[in-house]
Amino acid sequence: MASSGYPFPEEPAGDLEARKRAKDGEIVKATWKGRLWDTFDLPPLERKLLFKVDAVMLTFASLGYFLKNLDQQNINSAFLSGMKEDLGMHGNELVTAVTIWTVGYVIGQIPSNMLLTRFEARLVIPALELGWGIATLGSYAVKNYQALYALRFLVGLFESGFYPGIHYLLGSWYTPRELGKRAMIFWLAGSLGNMFSGFLQAAAYRNLNGVHGLAGWRWLFIIDAIITLPIALAGFVFFPSAPLQDKKAWWLSEDQHELSKTRLQNIGRAGRTPWTKARIKTLLRSWHTYVLPMLYVIWNNGGGQSAMGYWLKSFNDPVNPPVPGKTYSVEDINQLPLPTKGIFIISAIAYAWLSDGPFHGRRWPFIYLNGAIAVVIGIIFVKLDLYANIKKTMILYWFQDFGSGAGPLILTWINEICSDDTEKRALLVAAGNDFAYVLQSIVPNFVWKTTDFPEARIGWTYSTAMNALLIVWTTLILLLLKRDEKKAFKSASVASIDAGIEDPDEKGIYTPQTSEQSALSPLQKV
Template structure:
């Protein structure tokens, strides 16, 4: 194999750095200190500045989309005179709006700025979520759910793209998984908040479920106003960094990927994402996870209540499975980052969730053995959330070109949430308490995810090997990055 320099020293004037994607390259020190900037300390600074703020937005997003499950137990369907199937249609409309506006939202993000677009999205869905609390009829419920999906659509893919402009490729997996862990945390908070807010029934002449939407929606609106001040744009203009730190961030990103390139918006780059089979595979990986992910988050309170527990108890009993899922998501992300492997961990987590659904399906007398079925929800939640966190980081790690990466992240969520559209129709009231159809479909999708993840693993590994051979025989790969078609680019597996 052609000899490749093991390491290049930082030169802040030329802004070059060790390239982790080169074959046979040795990883840099964990604690580089160049021109007075300590790399490890700088990463901590970035994490504390970026991740808590973004995670709060996503926690609110997931809370505002899934609190309908808590509101259902507090009389939503009764007050609006909805049948069980009409309630499910409302859930479906959310994901239709979500899928339609995914890619357009990320295109707007690319053409504007994170500091403007992300808080504006949050403000918009906060207003919509609040309006859910004053909905008076079925038509209003359908309308609000659709626009809630439309306004929330851009947050997750937008943040995945945004983080790719701050961190090196191998650093993004852990940060995106930490960000995604806010989803399971929202489930735990949702149970606590619903239990407490439901006690406000009859306050102001409103039932408890209305207060769930109103208070949580108002909270989102307030946070969105502060978000205009605490969300920053990109490293080259970040005021919380010193000039030396800004140069250092730019230097460490320059040789790693195209994050520092001055790339204008181009429809050709949009088409490049649409024509890349790997981008569709990343979407399929999330598609096979979105059905179990959203059926669990939207129906877990109902599943637990159907085991014979009262509504108030069911609200609180959703907390432990989500707490385990949050811890598992962070632990698996850390392990994946440490060993620089995605697919094996994702497959193992999907298998864990699959075991949870086997317990739910084959416990034939859940009303007699509710604790056994409840244990199955722990395995399902822990496996689903941790595997999904890994799948969602793939485009940010593996897609080169800023516009292409923004579109690929949005594509993944759009393709993925088509699974959620179908999933919202699977847990019908007359199927309680075993929910055989819903649990069976979730199990089948998890099995499919294991297969899809294995295929992605092999496709990316083969492409990496092919590029190693080309570099060995022909050399090349100098100068500016040419996206993920560059011979130096190595795909994260």
């Protein structure tokens, strides 16, 4: 059997002493079960610890993100199921409601994540879910679209902190051999929420329309709230706070709590520290602050839009059919694009398992792969005659999102690079998602115009350019990390010589470092 050290020698370490502890960690034999799920290869106490954390934190996070996306999307389903007529939304009111939700979502993300560095997560995260659940419930009773606007702002505001907050908290519990998989599972749960909203509305309209005098679209908001609110309340009881800075979760033993802290200290994670003028200056002068969030912004805005439905529908054009005699039914238009999502999910899962496992926590190879595949696909779509070979075009659409699942690994990488500064981790994870959403809410209106589909050549050109930039930006980060690595070891060598010691690693010297110097292991994995 092959064996690997735990923690991995390449994992982020906050200082030289932490690297030494990591190298001296317990040796764990790698088994086929451990390659499927990492906890199988761990010692009993650690395996039990992670089983509990996964069962409580990861389950709550995934359910919460599923519900967040469900509650976020329900307005579109409701609009198509009678809300438009009942509230007199015959103009641009739906777009306005979505925009108002976006305003709340954008302004709440960074403040919410910073709250997590000062207050216990077991209070903050469930409170967010409780807030958007109550606002969703209130939406069933609105009498006009102005009231809907107010509630959509509150839904956006409370939902804003959930996604970046959970990513920050995953980085506060898991090591690099575990973090990528959990981040990916959490992210993919949101995709299920997007898909499920339409099914839920169809069921609500079919079975509840008119019950107790309420329209089917009103029941959609009620059902969403009925699912959301109990889970939010359960979060106050079960959801854990960050082990390095808050109280022990009641469902952990004292030994398990101490182990959770030791695991994180061995890889250089840090708990909360006071804000000072010096810290703020350091943060503002750090390249991390300006470069790392942009990596997620670029990735988030580089994906192609779902154009296959437009392409299938174009065959039914009664005036200028692209292929006379060839048509697709409404059922075909709804079902034929489904393999795209399935292929995307499979590739995203493969990214996470490979990154945590055989690649020992390396994130950057999959960001490169994401960019390279997307560039190739974008170039093909820019040049492609969509109707020359229908079968090949359909297969290309199915694979258009193949390999584009690097987003959670990017936020994981930010978590690891900023490992020794919890406030910086919280800030930059939130900033990446926040700025990505701002750009995403503006740019598609100009490059992915509905009137340009199904060809959308401007959109595919934009996608190609963004993914080329993703490759360049990843390279920039690797070069900056390499520069900081050289600086750190040069400083350590000078300090060792001054102290009359030849090898700081062998003597177990602790050398204080900045976060740029401490999270060097992402480069050591090159």
